[in-house]
Amino acid sequence: MKMSTKGRYAVMAVIDIGEHSAGKPVSLADIAARQDISQEYLEQLFGKLRRAGIVTSSRGPGGGYVLSRPAEDITMADVIQAVDEELKVTRCSGDAVIGCVRGERCDAHDLWSSMGRQMMHFLESISLDDVVAKRNLALAASIKQAKDRHIRPLA
Numbered sequence: 001m002k003m004s005t006k007g008r009y010a011v012m013a014v015i016d017i018g019e020h021s022a023g024k025p026v027s028l029a030d031i032a033a034r035q036d037i038s039q040e041y042l043e044q045l046f047g048k049l050r051r052a053g054i055v056t057s058s059r060g061p062g063g064g065y066v067l068s069r070p071a072e073d074i075t076m077a078d079v080i081q082a083v084d085e086e087l088k089v090t091r092c093s094g095d096a097v098i099g100c101v102r103g104e105r106c107d108a109h110d111l112w113s114s115m116g117r118q119m120m121h122f123l124e125s126i127s128l129d130d131v132v133a134k135r136n137l138a139l140a141a142s143i144k145q146a147k148d149r150h151i152r153p154l155a
Helices: 005-020 028-035 039-051 076-082 109-124 128-132 137-149
Strands: 055-058 064-067
Touching: 005 028, 005 039, 005 064, 005 076, 005 128, 028 039, 028 064, 039 055, 039 064, 039 076, 076 109, 076 128
Parallel strands: none
Antiparallel strands: 055 064
């Protein structure tokens, strides 16, 4: 699986806000210091997170960022997609064949492509609240998927 630092850092920064906000703005300087991420890099990411409706900014003394909606309504997939990140497990783009192996679909292509879709489904089922609360993420995903399908979860 390939995910650039853009996706990883966005997830780390949003989790930081979830853990440290308590309803008050969190400055990028504080996030940068706690997460060991360049503040300039965070500024780029937070522009995208703001445009995607994940965070809201406030200026002035005591300014920073807060979540735009409840943590239970923000999925990890939302965060990754907000920064234009693609989870990539194949050498080619999406389900395309070009670039896989000498212009042909490799024997493992369908396996890797399916795994990528499953990972995105998993990230769609994990909320920021699940991560901040340090819930068992596999169980949280199972419960969410069961609710979505109206079946009894594995527990």
